[in-house]
Amino acid sequence: xxxxxxxxxxxxxxxxxxxxxxxxxxxxxxxxxxxxxxxxxxxxxxxxxxxxxxxxxxxxxxxxxxxxxxxxxxxxxxxxxxxxxxxxxxxxxxxxxxxxxxxxxxxxxxxxxxxxxxxxxxxxxxxxxxxxxxxxxxxxxxxxx
Numbered sequence: 001x002x003x004x005x006x007x008x009x010x011x012x013x014x015x016x017x018x019x020x021x022x023x024x025x026x027x028x029x030x031x032x033x034x035x036x037x038x039x040x041x042x043x044x045x046x047x048x049x050x051x052x053x054x055x056x057x058x059x060x061x062x063x064x065x066x067x068x069x070x071x072x073x074x075x076x077x078x079x080x081x082x083x084x085x086x087x088x089x090x091x092x093x094x095x096x097x098x099x100x101x102x103x104x105x106x107x108x109x110x111x112x113x114x115x116x117x118x119x120x121x122x123x124x125x126x127x128x129x130x131x132x133x134x135x136x137x138x139x140x141x142x143x144x145x
Contacts, residue, residue: 004031004087008103008124012110014082018103018125020095021046032086035078037065037098059098062132072143075102079109100129104139114140 005028007015019026021042034054036043043056055074058066065071081088090106092098103125104117112120117139121129130136 004028004089007087007089010079010082010106010110011112011120012083014079014085014110015087016078016082016103016106017087017089018095018099019089019091020093020099021091022093023095025049029087031089033078033081033088035074035088035090035102037090037092037102042093059092061093062097064134064138075105075142076109078102079106082106096126096128097131097135100125100131101135101139104130105142108139108142108144114142 003015004017007017037059104121
């Protein structure tokens with residue numbers, strides 16, 4: 001399947017779309033897989049509209065994921081799907097902080113130095129991506145191996 005509308009090209013050439021669930025769904029094809037970040041409330045609000053394979057990570061707004069090890073596994077798996085050419089997306093409520101944090105981690109997995117990942121994400125996804133100091137630290141410490 002071709003890349004999703006609005007997908008960014010990671011440094012390794014793979015593509016991932018980042019978006020906010022509170023915004024209208026983008027035009028075009030639906031994802032092959034989605035990774036969604038949020039609380040139970042956000043999940044309940046949007047679950048029935050996500051009609052493709054997906055996973056949820058419990059990740060409160062402006063904070064960090066509840067389960068770091070599980071989140072790292074999900075981000076690595078999402079990167080693997082993107083590298084395999086699947087049409088994938090990551091989304092939270094607004095599409096900026098949590099989504100930007102995951103996109104920055106994906107950029108690190110794609111070969112970018114962690115010190116440059118937040119700036120790269122702000123340039124390619126959203127100027128305010130990775131909103132909080134603790135999200136920036138999380139990206140800087142994201143385990144590549």
